Amino acid sequence: MAATQYPQALQHVMSFFSRLPGVGRRSAERLALAMMAWPEQQTEQFGQALLELKNKVRPCAVCGNYAEDELCAICQDPDRQRGVLCVVEQASQIIVLENSGSYKGLYHVLGGKLSPLSGKGPEELRIKELAVRLRQGEISEMIIATSPDVEGEATAHYLAQEFAALPMTITRIASGVPAGADLNFADAATITMALSGRHKL
Template identity: 45%
Template sequence: MAELTESVTRLIEHLTRLPGIGRKSAERIAYHLLRVSKDEALALAEAIRNVKENVRYCTVCYNLAEGELCRICQDPTRDRGLLCVVEQPQDLMAIEQTGAYRGLYHVLLGRISPLDGIGPEQLTIDALVQRVRQGQIREVIMATNPTVEGDGTALYISNQLADTGVTITRLARGITPGSVIQFANREILTDALVGRQKL
């Protein structure tokens, strides 16, 4: 069996570290990169470099941004009284793709999971509570994933906000318990947003 060059072997090893990429997929990607033009391959490398150098978390909502604020926080047409709380930026993007929501967001950057050593202090919950206490928010929509950890996180946050007088709602259960928001289809997410219920 022919030996791979050191550079190809290293590329395959790095590709296998990506989520969902096994050895065979990593080999296919590596050979694809060898076949495309040098410009195309280096454009991919430059895109990765740009993401690592330029993308950060929005200082208000913790969505991905290339400046201090993300595009959603900068948008003056958004309803500033509505705040949708999600676990990850991918969940925010899934909700945005429905076109059914025009408020603001808050990204927790995870969920409370004691078994994984993740408590409230590792998330952006304190920043969320501060935002709500500033008084502009009239409704907080808990859009954490419908899992044990997601429900526990939503309950913890609703307890933290109980004395604020803000309406706290939860996405309707059009989303199957145990599923992940970023993989739900557009219609299910739209129904869940429209049919959200008070906690």
């Protein structure tokens, strides 16, 4: 006798959940079953929210951060220090840095890091966009906050060389405080230390 299976519509929802990072088959099952208990109106609102995620949130035209308008909230904020630019791999890392409360400058999202093995070269990153911003001459310090692994270091050195001729200071956030600190998982104290311990490249 065939094993009992969930109805197809339920399996369909589970298959979507299980594509998310950190969600295994069992978690996907639990999430989908929990949603079965939702009132219809809430399920509709959830569907609507998913659609809006794609329709309303887009990359900021300047820095690549999540934005609902052409520019993100940080680029629009007149109180940010406009002379300091922090380069990160992903927009999600901006939230982590912001939550630490220890940075008041601007950002630039690269969209990844250099990775010859997976075919990610400078052309695949938002380096051209970065060059345009830097050549406007308002940035006096560029802080490179790519991850402390081999590819993140290679990306940092590439950027430092590429923009060495520009009249600005290029710094790298301190890593190894503690060893292997990753921006995605670091707490506020670690980020504050990584920023204040930055060194010239």
